[in-house]
Amino acid sequence: MNGIDAAIPVAGESTLNRWTDERVASGRRWRNRLMAGFMGAALAVSVSVVGLILLYVVKAGLGAMSWEFLTQPPPYSYRLEGGGFVNGLIGTAIMLVFATVVSAPMGVMAAVYLAEYGGKGTLAKLIRFFSDVMTGVPSVFVGLFVYTALVTSFGFGASMGAIALTIIMLPIIIRSSEEMLRLVPRDLKDASHALGASKSQTIVRVVLPSAAPGISTGVMLAVARAAGETAPLILTILGAQAIVTKLWDEAIAALPLQIFDGARNPFAAGVERAWAGALELVVIVLAFTLLARLLASRSRI
């Protein structure tokens, strides 16, 4: 028995009276319970909204979900049953691949500049400010911008949609990557410099590998965000009923756009397909988010 245990009297109720003032303690206990109750309720409300959405999408989407839905383009008319959104899936995949291939390296390089070179300089401040503004810009503005600047001259097409998605993804990747690069401990950079590594060698061999899991998480979250964007696509790719693989000057479909079109038509078959498309999109976004969480948990810094 150690000293502290020995100092406490063994008797049950008298112990409590000796160490606590009953009135104060009960008042605090009640306040504690009340606040814990509020927080629990707030949590329940926010989680149940997400839960209900998922539940409803799954319930309504499973009706039209089938192998045919995943592999076939939609029928000619919204009235007809059967068919699917494979053309939208292909369009979304094309645009996401192009947008990621452009925005990920560009965003990471900008983040390296901000974290390692720019510091508190004017240019760095400017880039940070505009990145923050860009994350807040409604995505339909991005669509309008690409429409007036490019689509009016070059026509609708996958490349136009990819440009719009790139503009949406870039600031997300820049800011999240910068945060991750700043988390790399100074100790590690010092160790690298002390071994005679130049600044660029330190960045390439120590800083970027250490921050890689975190950077990938940011990229995945940006992809998930872009996958669900609808408004900018209306103005840049227009949508199509057939499978299109041309990147240039031909309207192409995308999953969110097909959901939008399907949901606002008055025919049951079209609405059914929209629900199944919503389920498909939710699963895709969820997969990217989970992948992001998985990569984040592997982070070693």
Next chain:
Amino acid sequence: MVAAGSAVADDVLLKRPAADLLGARPLPPGLHPPSSLGDPRMPEVEPQEVERPGRSEQEIVFSLANLGVTYGKSLALTGVTMDIYKHQITAIIGPSGCGKSTLIRCLNRMNDLIPGAAVTGSAFYHGEDLYGPRVDPVVVRRHIGMVFQRPNPFPKSIYDNVAFGPRINGFKGDLDELVERCLRQAALWDEVKNSLRKSALALSGGQQQRLCIARAIAVEPDVILMDEPASALDPISTTKIEDLMQELKEHYSIVIVTHNMQQAARMSDKTAFLYTEVDQGTSERWGILVEYDATGVMFTKPCDKRTEDYISGRFG
């Protein structure tokens, strides 16, 4: 200062490719016997095979004159004048905030990495101005290695940690052999030889610090700077590091910052005592070099009252 430059070519720190630089550098006679096995640039491991004619002549490695450092507008260290000798352990002691780390970071230009840091006075390395206009700090750090207070292995495998320096410097020889030799020199080989591919972060603190020493000697430096290398370690690990340093000083010149006066007394050949001066008006503080002498003298017959008070524990 002029005589010190004789053993090493004056242009060792100029901006040239590392491989060329290391190869072209005429090494002091004792450091690398011409009959050395394998890579001729490597120091020989067995101490009995090494002759050190330069040692008794007390060749100067660093020659500091009126060295000072400012961070922004605040003075951190001023008026340090001292010579640091080859193949000796030079200890820097003093209370917290007296500029010990600042001083040691001047010697391999690590202070360049801190925004706003400026160095005044002069620091000569083998007779060459470390802060000269044509000197590349990256090349300086390839010659003057550093071990830090907290063990800071990279989040890579044990092998990759040791191989990091040689790889960035374009090492062309047998990397496996080099890694083994460095780990042996750092007295870590027997503990890790079966787990070279495991993460360095899985090692204990003492092992991590010895790994950092192995990593530092893998680039074959001339000098190793140690900034309180044992302050985050338990006594057993500390003893291992200290034993290791006694072996390493056969091949390298070592400068060590330490809080621990017993440690300085036990293992160093020369000791420098830094102390904080305070401006009564502005209450700004900066470090000065109070006394620098052979360790035996410093700990038995110090000249300065402040040194005596500090080492005898009668402080303030």
